[in-house]
Amino acid sequence: MKRKSELKKIQNITQPSKIVSADYNDPLLRELVAHLRQNRTQLREEWARRITEAQLLTAMSKEEIFSEATSVYDNYVEVLETGSVEALQAYARNLSERIIPRGVETHEVVGIVLLLRDVLARSLFKKYQADFDLLNRVLDAYEPAANRIANTVAVSFVQERERVIREQQEAIRELSTPVLQVRERLLILPIIGAIDPQRARQLTEQLLRGIRNNRAKVVVVDITGVPTIDQTVANHLVKTVEASRLMGASVIITGLSAEIAQTLVTIGVDLSKMNAVGDLQGGIEEAERLLAYKVITTSDANGTEAGS
Amino acid sequence: MQVPILKQGDYLIASIQSVLSDADLLQLRDNLGERVGKFRSKGVIIDVTVLDVIDSFATRMLRTIAHMLKLRGAETVIVGIQPDVAFAMVQLGLTLEGVGTALDLEEGLIYLNSLLTKRISHHGP
Numbered sequence: 001m002k003r004k005s006e007l008k009k010i011q012n013i014t015q016p017s018k019i020v021s022a023d024y025n026d027p028l029l030r031e032l033v034a035h036l037r038q039n040r041t042q043l044r045e046e047w048a049r050r051i052t053e054a055q056l057l058t059a060m061s062k063e064e065i066f067s068e069a070t071s072v073y074d075n076y077v078e079v080l081e082t083g084s085v086e087a088l089q090a091y092a093r094n095l096s097e098r099i100i101p102r103g104v105e106t107h108e109v110v111g112i113v114l115l116l117r118d119v120l121a122r123s124l125f126k127k128y129q130a131d132f133d134l135l136n137r138v139l140d141a142y143e144p145a146a147n148r149i150a151n152t153v154a155v156s157f158v159q160e161r162e163r164v165i166r167e168q169q170e171a172i173r174e175l176s177t178p179v180l181q182v183r184e185r186l187l188i189l190p191i192i193g194a195i196d197p198q199r200a201r202q203l204t205e206q207l208l209r210g211i212r213n214n215r216a217k218v219v220v221v222d223i224t225g226v227p228t229i230d231q232t233v234a235n236h237l238v239k240t241v242e243a244s245r246l247m248g249a250s251v252i253i254t255g256l257s258a259e260i261a262q263t264l265v266t267i268g269v270d271l272s273k274m275n276a277v278g279d280l281q282g283g284i285e286e287a288e289r290l291l292a293y294k295v296i297t298t299s300d301a302n303g304t305e306a307g308s
Numbered sequence: 309m310q311v312p313i314l315k316q317g318d319y320l321i322a323s324i325q326s327v328l329s330d331a332d333l334l335q336l337r338d339n340l341g342e343r344v345g346k347f348r349s350k351g352v353i354i355d356v357t358v359l360d361v362i363d364s365f366a367t368r369m370l371r372t373i374a375h376m377l378k379l380r381g382a383e384t385v386i387v388g389i390q391p392d393v394a395f396a397m398v399q400l401g402l403t404l405e406g407v408g409t410a411l412d413l414e415e416g417l418i419y420l421n422s423l424l425t426k427r428i429s430h431h432g433p
Binding site for chain 2: 204205209239249
């Protein structure tokens with residue numbers, strides 16, 4: 001008997017996954033699940049109490065903790081029974097979706113799962129304390145499954161979190177460089193906030209694509225909202241202007257601050273290539289001139305329509 | 309692969325169909341030089357829409373063609389440079405100075421038309 005258990009342990013080390021799946025037919029595990037089902041109420045309460053004690057999940061109320069604890073507990077026992085973590089994975093993802101916006105941290109989620117593991121292990125110790133050999137074998141069955149559950153929940157939580165972060169990054173990226181058409185063939189590109197090399201690259205890409213998609217001839221890039229730029233970005237800006245010309249569009253830069261103007265002069269930009277106008281209004285007027293638009297107010301035009 | 313050159317009124321249109329070797333570019337230069345004289349063309353459009361890469365030799369050759377044709381009495385405009393290509397060219401310092409560029413064939417025609425009417429009105433009264 002003892003040798004068999006040792007053999008199992010060795011196998012456990014060498015081929016953990018195979019053993020884990022084989023374990024679910026283990027009568028011991030079934031006994032264990034039955035024990036956990038029987039003591040559901042008491043163990044669940046014990047767990048919820050320990051969570052509150054450890055001051056985890058402070059963002060949630062006591063009732064919420066208890067109801068989440070109940071579903072996690074049931075899921076936990078189910079995984080122990082069936083060995084399939086898929087349902088738990090889905091549940092963990094769903095739970096993460098609900099609790100991440102409420103500011104629950106990774107350590108709290110990992111913490112509560114480890115607490116449950118601890119609570120259950122203690123109850124097993126208590127039940128099997130008389131027979132050390134049996135306890136050993138019960139733990140052999142319990143530990144790998146419990147580890148796998150803790151792993152699954154933590155990974156699901158982190159994955160969900162990363163997904164949220166990725167989505168937000170994407171949103172910021174899209175928001176940061178709008179390309180707006182104000183007239184036929186005239187685009188404006190208002191830039192607000194600091195430009196780092198990565199954003200500069202993305203800006204260029206958006207601008208060049210915007211030129212192609214909107215068939216623009218003139219683009220007004222307004223950098224009033226940019227406090228300062230470094231030399232790399234300044235160079236990048238100049239290159240963007242040149243690349244736009246290659247695509248048949250001219251770029252007007254407006255709202256250059258004194259600092260940025262100084263940077264541009266320091267790096268020795270060829271000013272014949274840069275069409276700079278003081279402010280956005282002036283830039284749009286210059287663009288309209290280039291596109292042969294003429295804006296006439298209706299009172300001046302004596303009944304003729306405004307526009308070109 | 310040779311570049312087909314189409315005649316359209318006063319203009320010639322060289323529409324590049326595939327990646328060009330250096331020899332093809334030289335051939336294009338020679339053909340355009342000859343046709344401009346033969347048809348007495350006023351403008352030439354070179355369409356590079358299909359090119360994913362325009363290297364230094366191609367850039368130099370396009371510039372040479374433009375300057376050469378100018379001396380033969382025709383304006384040249386390069387059309388259809390793709391966004392990525394445009395930026396890559398600028399990164400490499402290949403900016404086609406002194407050569408007209410336009411978004412696509414249609415824009416190229418408009419560009420040449422406006423350039424030539426200006427020239428005519430200069431000579432006019």
